[in-house]
Amino acid sequence: MTTKDIINPANLVYSKAKLMTENPMHYCPGCSHGVVHKLIAEVIEEMDIQDKTIGVAPVGCAVFAYNYIDIDWQEAAHGRAPALATAIKRLQPDKFVFTYQGDGDLAAIGTAETIHACNRGENIAIFFVNNAIYGMTGGQMAPTTLEGMKTATCPMGRNTELNGYPLKISNLLAELDGTCYVTRQSVQKMASIVRAKKAIRKAFENSMAGKGTSVVEFVSTCNSGWKMSPHDSNKWMEENMFPVYPLGDLKDTEKK
Amino acid sequence: MAKFKGAVVVNTERCKGCDLCVQACPSHVLGLADQVNSKGYHFSEMKHEDDCVGCSACGYVCPDACITVYKVKIQ
Numbered sequence: 197m198t199t200k201d202i203i204n205p206a207n208l209v210y211s212k213a214k215l216m217t218e219n220p221m222h223y224c225p226g227c228s229h230g231v232v233h234k235l236i237a238e239v240i241e242e243m244d245i246q247d248k249t250i251g252v253a254p255v256g257c258a259v260f261a262y263n264y265i266d267i268d269w270q271e272a273a274h275g276r277a278p279a280l281a282t283a284i285k286r287l288q289p290d291k292f293v294f295t296y297q298g299d300g301d302l303a304a305i306g307t308a309e310t311i312h313a314c315n316r317g318e319n320i321a322i323f324f325v326n327n328a329i330y331g332m333t334g335g336q337m338a339p340t341t342l343e344g345m346k347t348a349t350c351p352m353g354r355n356t357e358l359n360g361y362p363l364k365i366s367n368l369l370a371e372l373d374g375t376c377y378v379t380r381q382s383v384q385k386m387a388s389i390v391r392a393k394k395a396i397r398k399a400f401e402n403s404m405a406g407k408g409t410s411v412v413e414f415v416s417t418c419n420s421g422w423k424m425s426p427h428d429s430n431k432w433m434e435e436n437m438f439p440v441y442p443l444g445d446l447k448d449t450e451k452k
Numbered sequence: 453m454a455k456f457k458g459a460v461v462v463n464t465e466r467c468k469g470c471d472l473c474v475q476a477c478p479s480h481v482l483g484l485a486d487q488v489n490s491k492g493y494h495f496s497e498m499k500h501e502d503d504c505v506g507c508s509a510c511g512y513v514c515p516d517a518c519i520t521v522y523k524v525k526i527q
Contacts, residue, residue, distance in 0.1 A: 199501045202459040202522045209458075210511035210521040221516055225493065226470030230515025386476065386509045426470045 213237040215246060219263045226426025228416030229258055231383040232325055237265045239396045249292040250284050252277040256298035257331045275306025278313035281320040292400055294321040299340040300330045303365040317374030317408040321399035324411060327418035335421035339363040342440055362440055366413045370447035376408035378447040382415045384430040415441045455526045458506020460498050463518035467495035473510035473519060479503040482510055
């Protein structure tokens with residue numbers, strides 16, 4: 197059987213989610229954002245909630261997220277995505293509302309909004325892409341930058357005496373009574389992608405069940421900011437990011 | 453044991469040649485082409501078509517959603 201015979205719609209096992217638009221993504225080659233976008237689109241498609249989902253796009257690399265997934269979107273001011281999502285969900289409680297944020301958006305300028313939205317237990321899902329750097333603006337130090345990690349604004353490596361420690365914001369959010377599900381995932385391998393997809397689905401289901409806020413953190417790479425190839429950044433992430441940001445569920449009220 | 457045979461179709465215009473699918477493929481089927489697409493990227497293509505088992509690992513890791521995978525069972 198030749199390859200031409202196999203290429204037949206009857207044998208299809210994997211393809212681009214229909215919800216993903218034809219616009220080519222503006223992300224750098226190998227960026228984790230693309231995989232997370234794809235997973236969100238796949239989950240929305242599988243749950244058949246395209247007409248009932250409203251996303252809130254952040255400021256940061258994912259600012260154009262609304263160009264790539266064919267659902268309703270709203271663009272938030274920098275860091276204010278959870279506040280905007282709160283309003284949308286309170287006005288339209290029958291909609292699935294989620295925010296999509298990076299670490300500069302969620303863990304720096306938007307820390308107050310994030311913590312208070314989680315503390316109020318808003319029924320939204322927060323998807324947090326943590327690549328330990330400000331990607332869009334040219335690779336500056338973020339609150340999540342690792343100790344000793346070199347960036348454009350700490351060329352000798354992050355000095356904890358001067359700049360403090362990497363902010364483990366998901367651990368903070370897990371302490372709040374308003375959150376029902378806080379998990380940390382990654383998207384560099386097939387197995388981890390499957391787990392991350394399950395976490396996204398659970399976050400969407402929790403938001404409609406009225407259990408509280410769900411936070412899914414994706415430990416990701418920024419190969420252009422880290423100045424490595426996509427494959428090397430994945431390896432660097434496994435070796436350096438995972439010890440500081442260990443994967444797994446930080447909180448799941450269902451399991452208690 | 454039943455054997456599977458797969459085929460990968462890459463949307464070469466969408467591909468940015470990030471090499472992640474090449475590294476993810478357990479059967480070493482994929483590779484970057486010598487040619488480039490209109491944006492100048494060396495897109496991914498099947499180099500060893502006969503080895504593909506249709507596991508979809510390339511499709512899962514592709515950040516730009518440019519991979520479609522087909523699979524058949526061979527008795």
